[in-house]
Amino acid sequence: MIEPNRQGEVWVFAEQEDEHLSDVSLELCGKARELADRLNVSMGAVLIGWNVRELSYRLIALGADNVYHVHDTRLEHYRTLPYARVMCQLIQKHEPQIVLYGATAQGRDLAPRIASAMRAGLTADCTDLDIGAYTEPKTKTVHENLLLQVRPAFGGNIIATIINCDRWPQMATVREGVMRLNDADPGRRGQIVEEAIEFDDFDLSVKLIERHREKRTVDLKAARTIVAGGAGVANAQDFQLIHELAGAIGGAVGASRGAVDAGYISKEYQVGQTGTTVRPALYIACGVSGAVQHRAGMEESAKIIAINWDKDAPIFGVAHYGIVGDLRKVIPMMIKAIRQKD
């Protein structure tokens, strides 16, 4: 843990794999830049790997003032222990006030390990980040300019704001797609700071024997239209209707966790706080109740159609078109209406 350090930078862990920066790291640069400007401090990115120095320029173009670059053959592929060692040493050395991570397989493996070693706080899957004050309820001590870590709390329509007043750095993970990707400014200036880290035997004790990566098969973020099915679809057979409607519109299929848990479709299709965040031109929610965790992933869609037979379902609160009815009847009508148009 480090003491609160008001001059500390705002950092992003710049996750890369096979010499590509993850989308979420790029998105986080924009947010970190904004937070750093609010706090009047610099923004830093930590880039770890082998032969990835080039990626620094991308991070600088997206807002980084300093890129802390750690270059070592042993860091070519992500492994928990040496990466955690690098992050902890750099945090201790530079005392950033905020460190943000993508809530990816890598970020969710790494960030808690660092939080534990630093005895610092960590909030998972934030849907918004802001700067604000916090007053301790008992002592009335006011802490200005803290990182407000906003995350839906389960149980209906509730959003919790989490803070960490004294055991810094303030750390959070954010899912891909939640923050907007800023335009890169190739003219921006920044510094690449070379850092060298020593490892001990324990750090290097886990050996990577084999590694396989697949191309992304489901790309919900790129879809212009998404037809999402929820638990209200009621069985795997009826889920075919969702595929048919998506086919008719030329859109992608998405799902709520209710549908994923029921086994109608696999987890990659889940939209929401712990799935993908999407902003398509049109989002059609069928048999989705509209829990806050689901809405967190779709409410910024340009147009939303909700089909639900419960007129009080919260999904109608974010919809532009609401159809109160049985999806098994309404979806075929929609397919028909679309087909008749051409």
Place this chain on the structure above:
Amino acid sequence: MPYQCIVCVKQVPDTANVTGDAMKADGTVNRGALPAVFNPDDLHALEAALAVRDEHGGSVTAITMGPLGATEVLRECLYRGADRVALVSDRRAAASDTLATSYILAQAVRTVGNFDIVFCGRQAIDGDTAQVGPQMAEKLGLPQITYFEQFIDLSDHQARVRRNVGNGWEVLDVRLPVLVTTLDTANRPRPASARRVMRAKRARAAAEIDREVDAAMKQATDSERQAEKDARVGALRDHGLLIEQYDLDDIHADLKWCGIAGSPTRVHRVQSIVLTKEGFKAVEPTEEGVREMIHELIVDHTLG
């Protein structure tokens, strides 16, 4: 070689059935208002541990931290084949965030004894943070294998494991002891065995016996009640059915790392969000209504 396995399990509110009064004003969960279930990923962690023991010998000890009612998941562990179970329960642990929780669980793991492999579920459905496993590993000074799917090889103090990172997989070699967080694709949890249920359904922690005796013997004197408690606890112990129970002192926890004091994160505020009704259009569930809507969407170039 036999392996001593420890499994960390959690009783969670069933988030699939959340109702209105499930949240308290301070943003914490009103656990009482929700049915409690065995955290789904933890069943896979338990199964992974049982499979190691069945193949190589050794033991499986399940630990949970929670209120007294959490013994329900420990009995479930016994029904499925755990050898030993322990409850960590202490009011001073209340309001622990993931960091304080991982500290307490790490102390509990140290207390229950020697181990080769600690199994956790990937994450718990009440928060989905997936933080406690990696944080415990760090506290215990162990390497961590998150998203564990399979032991490809386990011999002596060396394991070859496969982990699934969503967009691919990895095979890693690691020396024991190690902590793994288990995916639901790792295995199919075995059902409870009827024979074990018959045997273990009477398993209780000492504090549960206290409660039962106090409720059943309201009229009795303190010493009569105490005698009954001692008798029942003794009988359970003799049959190997006494659920071990620890408080923070028993696990030598430093209170400054537990509960609120040990939790860097605080809930600043909770908001009920007001949904924007602006620009909302009710569409009749008829051919006509649907056709009109599709038409509008084509006109404004949302479709086509």
